[in-house]
Amino acid sequence: MLPTRTCGNRTYSSSATAAAPSTGADSAANASSAVDLGDMIPMDRIRNIGIIAHVDHGKTTLVDCLLKQSGALSGSAAMQETRVMDSNTLEKERGITILSKVTSLVYNGHRINIVDTPGHADFGGEVERILSMVDSVVLVVDATEGPMAQTKFVLTKALARGLTPLVVLNKVDRPTSRPDEVDSELLELFMALGASDEQTAYQMMYASAKEGWCSSDLDVVSTYIDAAGKGQKASGTMSPLLDAIIANVPPPKGERSGAPFSMLVTQLEANSYLGKCALGRITSGTVRVGDRIRVLEPGTSNVKEDGKVTKLFLRSGVQQIEMAQAGAGDVVSISGVPSVSVNSTIAGPDVSQALEFIPVDPPTISVTFSVNDSPLAGREGSQLTSGMIRDRLRREAEINVALQIVDDGKSEALEVRGRGELQLSVLIETMRREGFELSVTPPRVLFKKNPENARQILEPFEEITIDVDHQSSGVVIEKLTKRKGELKNFSDLADKARMVFHIPTRGLLGYASEFKNDTHGTGVMNHAFLRYDEYVGAFEKSRKASMVCMSLGTATSYALNTIEPRGRLFVRNSDEVYPGMVVGELSKDGNDLDVNPTKAKQLTNIRAAGKDETIRLTPVKPWTLEEVIAYVNPDEAIEVTPTQIRLRKQVLDSTKRKQLSRRRVSDIDELLE
Numbered sequence: 001m002l003p004t005r006t007c008g009n010r011t012y013s014s015s016a017t018a019a020a021p022s023t024g025a026d027s028a029a030n031a032s033s034a035v036d037l038g039d040m041i042p043m044d045r046i047r048n049i050g051i052i053a054h055v056d057h058g059k060t061t062l063v064d065c066l067l068k069q070s071g072a073l074s075g076s077a078a079m080q081e082t083r084v085m086d087s088n089t090l091e092k093e094r095g096i097t098i099l100s101k102v103t104s105l106v107y108n109g110h111r112i113n114i115v116d117t118p119g120h121a122d123f124g125g126e127v128e129r130i131l132s133m134v135d136s137v138v139l140v141v142d143a144t145e146g147p148m149a150q151t152k153f154v155l156t157k158a159l160a161r162g163l164t165p166l167v168v169l170n171k172v173d174r175p176t177s178r179p180d181e182v183d184s185e186l187l188e189l190f191m192a193l194g195a196s197d198e199q200t201a202y203q204m205m206y207a208s209a210k211e212g213w214c215s216s217d218l219d220v221v222s223t224y225i226d227a228a229g230k231g232q233k234a235s236g237t238m239s240p241l242l243d244a245i246i247a248n249v250p251p252p253k254g255e256r257s258g259a260p261f262s263m264l265v266t267q268l269e270a271n272s273y274l275g276k277c278a279l280g281r282i283t284s285g286t287v288r289v290g291d292r293i294r295v296l297e298p299g300t301s302n303v304k305e306d307g308k309v310t311k312l313f314l315r316s317g318v319q320q321i322e323m324a325q326a327g328a329g330d331v332v333s334i335s336g337v338p339s340v341s342v343n344s345t346i347a348g349p350d351v352s353q354a355l356e357f358i359p360v361d362p363p364t365i366s367v368t369f370s371v372n373d374s375p376l377a378g379r380e381g382s383q384l385t386s387g388m389i390r391d392r393l394r395r396e397a398e399i400n401v402a403l404q405i406v407d408d409g410k411s412e413a414l415e416v417r418g419r420g421e422l423q424l425s426v427l428i429e430t431m432r433r434e435g436f437e438l439s440v441t442p443p444r445v446l447f448k449k450n451p452e453n454a455r456q457i458l459e460p461f462e463e464i465t466i467d468v469d470h471q472s473s474g475v476v477i478e479k480l481t482k483r484k485g486e487l488k489n490f491s492d493l494a495d496k497a498r499m500v501f502h503i504p505t506r507g508l509l510g511y512a513s514e515f516k517n518d519t520h521g522t523g524v525m526n527h528a529f530l531r532y533d534e535y536v537g538a539f540e541k542s543r544k545a546s547m548v549c550m551s552l553g554t555a556t557s558y559a560l561n562t563i564e565p566r567g568r569l570f571v572r573n574s575d576e577v578y579p580g581m582v583v584g585e586l587s588k589d590g591n592d593l594d595v596n597p598t599k600a601k602q603l604t605n606i607r608a609a610g611k612d613e614t615i616r617l618t619p620v621k622p623w624t625l626e627e628v629i630a631y632v633n634p635d636e637a638i639e640v641t642p643t644q645i646r647l648r649k650q651v652l653d654s655t656k657r658k659q660l661s662r663r664r665v666s667d668i669d670e671l672l673e
Contacts, residue, residue: 040286041111043256043329047249048281049166050115050130052154053140054147055526058170062140062209063103063116067317069212069238070105102133102267102279102331104316107242113331117154129266129342129401131161132358133281133331136249138241139165143177143206145493146185149465149528156193161358164199166248168241173208173225179218203248205241214241252329254284259328261285261293262347264355265340268399274311274335278346283355285348286327287312293336296354298343306349310336341398363404363417364460364505364529365443367424367629369393370413372437372639374648375552375578380641381437386412389438392431403427417446419529421509425625428640438640441650442632445506448532457535460505463488464527465498472519473497479514483507484536504536505529510543510630543633546592547584548649549577553598557615563595564617570647571597572620580652582636594654623647 053059104113115130131137137158141147147155158165167186169179183204190200206221207214211228213236215221224234267279287293289312295304312323313333326332334346345354371377371386378384383392390407393414397405402423406415418424421443428440450456464485468476476499477487485503492498508527515525547567557573567587577583583597623645628638632647635657639646651657 040323040325040327040330043254043327044251045110046252046329047110047112047245048115048134048136048252048329048331049112049245049249050117050134050137050158051140052117052137052158052165054142054145054150054154057140057142057145057148057151058209059138059140060116062138062168062170062207063114065209065212066114066238066242067103067105070107070242102315103318104314104331106316108246110246112242112245115331129358131157131163132264133266134163135252136163136245137165138245139167139202140170141167141182141186143169143172143179143182144174145467146178146182147189149463149526152189152193152463153528155189159190159193159195159199164248165202166205166244167202168205168207168214170207170209172206172221173211173228179206203244205244207238207241212237214238216240216244252281254282254328256284256286256327259284260348260350261287261291262345262351262355263287263332263334264357265342265344265346268340268342269333271335276338276340277311277313277333277335278337278340278344279331279333280346281331282326282328284328286325287334287348288325289323292349293334293346294349294351295337295340296345296347296351298345298354298357301345301352301354304344305337305339307337309334342401363402363419363446365420365424365445365509366406366415366417367443368413368415368441370411370439370441372439372641374439374581374639374646374652376576376639376641376646377437380643381432382435383431384437389431389436390414392434392436396427421512421626421629425629429625432640432642435642436640437642438638439648440629440638440640442634442636442638443509443629444634445504445509447535450534458532459535461502461530461533462505462508462527463530464501464503464508464525466501466515466523466525467493467496467498468519468523469495470497472523473499475518476515476523479511479518480507482539483511484539502530507539512630513627543585543631544588545586545590546582546633546636546647547586547595548592548654549581549583549597550579550594550654551596551598552578555583555597556600557617558601559597559599560617561615562599563597566593566595569618569620570623573617578652579654580649580657582647582649 051059051063101116102113103116104111106112115134117130139151139155139158141151155165169182171177172179187200190202203216205214205216206218208224211224211234213224213234215224215236220236224236227234261282262284263280263282265278265280269277269279271277287309289309291309292306293309294306296302297304311334312326313320314323314326314330315321315333320333323332337346340346343357345351369389371384371389372381383389393405393416397403402419404417406417416424416427418427424443428438431438445459447457447459450458464480466476480501480503481487483503484507485501487499487501489500490497512525515523544567547563553576555571555573555575555577560569560571560573563569563584567585569584571577571583577597583595586593625640625645628645628647632638635650637648637650639648649657651660
């Protein structure tokens with residue numbers, strides 16, 4: 001039996017709305033009144049809610065369950081799918097949410113607009129944007145792990161907007177769940193972040209999104225868990241959560257009649273028939289199909305385009321519903337203004353002032369995109385020129401405000417700035433699937449000068465939370481200490497050790513693969529941007545030197561067999577290689593070694609070619625983008641094609657490489673000059 005939840009002077013017990021219906025999932029769907037999805041309904045029956053959480057805490061599964069039980073997916077193929085909101089191919093492959101998604105459902109005569117947000121810190125810009133669309137948030141927290149790094153990040157943004165979260169402890173049916181302890185940790189986090197009295201008096205719900213039930217009473221939860229232990233199906237549904245959303249989330253504010261139409265664009269959608277569609281929440285007034293509208297640029301309020309509304313959409317479940325009109329408080333998509341961009345204002349002809357938008361946190365790392373100039377360029381891709389790459393990156397920057405594109409106009413290369421290695425690798429992977437061939441430099445940290453002291457350099461720091469087996473904690477602490485990490489907290493979590501570090505972003509570049517090896521794949525690492533702080537100095541190099549190819553041709557097993565004793569190979573027999581390509585890693589520190597992997601055995605009447613069949617080379621694992629981005633050295637580059645990922649030197653000619661290495665200047669020196 002789970003204990004009654006008491007925290008401080010607050011005691012939470014069951015309520016009439018929290019009692020779970022006994023008729024199963026259909027009761028939640030039957031609670032929806034006959035509301036025409038395409039109608040504009042009164043504002044007091046609209047609820048706009050965002051779902052925020054740390055990665056893998058179950059928010060997308062929770063949204064799935066709400067949609068299915070409310071009947072929003074009835075009659076569609078998505079009813080049998082899982083994670084229906086993760087429609088992107090990369091999202092399904094990686095099991096993470098990359099782009100925020102908007103949908104809605106109807107329950108008890110109310111329309112609940114739901115925004116599902118990413119949980120990974122690299123896509124935090126998506127979370128920041130959607131907060132302007134919602135009036136409250138559902139904070140989903142794993143009942144075992146408790147609040148993590150990204151929990152703190154998303155909660156900070158929500159509290160700063162004055163939102164009062166509704167907290168859902170998910171996965172409480174696990175044997176390792178600890179609801180009382182997690183509740184205490186959450187309350188401490190709320191207080192540490194400066195939450196108001198109203199915000200700290202949040203309502204707590206307990207759920208198992210996977211099993212499809214929720215309740216505010218731990219005694220009811222215990223009966224569900226006991227039933228599952230006996231092999232029976234729990235009778236609960238998600239109705240208590242939907243009731244809590246209607247009761248606790250305020251209706252949207254704004255005027256419909258007598259006020260001019262205005263809407264802040266928070267996301268762009270592509271439609272094969274209508275072109276670019278702008279999604280956002282209507283701030284004031286009403287809009288109808290055929291109305292004249294204009295696009296105001298963010299910040300300047302300059303009129304970017306005049307047009308008219310050609311289509312108006314509301315998303316319900318996974319379907320788009322056409323609307324004739326919509327008003328303040330509605331979350332809709334509008335087509336008819338192709339030049340619109342994220343953070344622009346769409347408004348009526350009488351409006352001349354753009355709406356305020358939420359600025360996102362600055363990017364912390366950057367890479368440089370350029371054309372693929374290797375000897376093997378142009379064999380696989382269809383998008384090869386710098387102009388194609390530039391146009392594609394500019395389109396991406398319009399949609400993803402967390403990315404910045406720096407184009408000096410003098411070179412063919414473009415600098416792309418983002419939040420983390422995962423965000424950049426997703427962009428690269430998307431482009432290679434579209435047929436692009438690219439050359440990408442290693443990620444580097446974005447330093448900046450202290451505005452109060454021009455000689456002081458600031459660098460980004462991250463808060464990193466690590467859960468590992470106790471026997472692995474020593475090597476993790478040792479590795480992160482060498483990377484200038486500072487241990488802030490060490491605690492026991494079930495059979496794991498939890499460590500919280502503050503570490504320069506530089507220290508995390510390339511550490512992910514080491515962490516997997518050191519913890520034998522059992523460790524969990526999560527991080528989020530913390531602040532810019534004083535530069536802490538250089539730390540020792542962790543990667544060894546490279547074996548660099550010196551000839552053009554095809555790698556042979558005979559040559560690779562002679563090279564392999566010197567280190568680890570990255571190429572296989574019959575792979576095409578070229579001068580300047582990195583074909584392996586040396587087993588010892590030192591300078592790079594030039595090797596010839598194309599050398600063939602000379603055939604004579606004494607030696608037989610069949611002798612090569614006895615050669616046994618160590619199997620080579622193909623690179624993934626995350627692995628190669630974490631591994632690449634500062635003087636190297638990544639060659640990305642639709643089917644291949646290769647590692648190469650930025651300068652292919654060995655003589656020029658040696659000359660440049662003598663006068664290479666660090667980023668710190670460049671900033672101080």
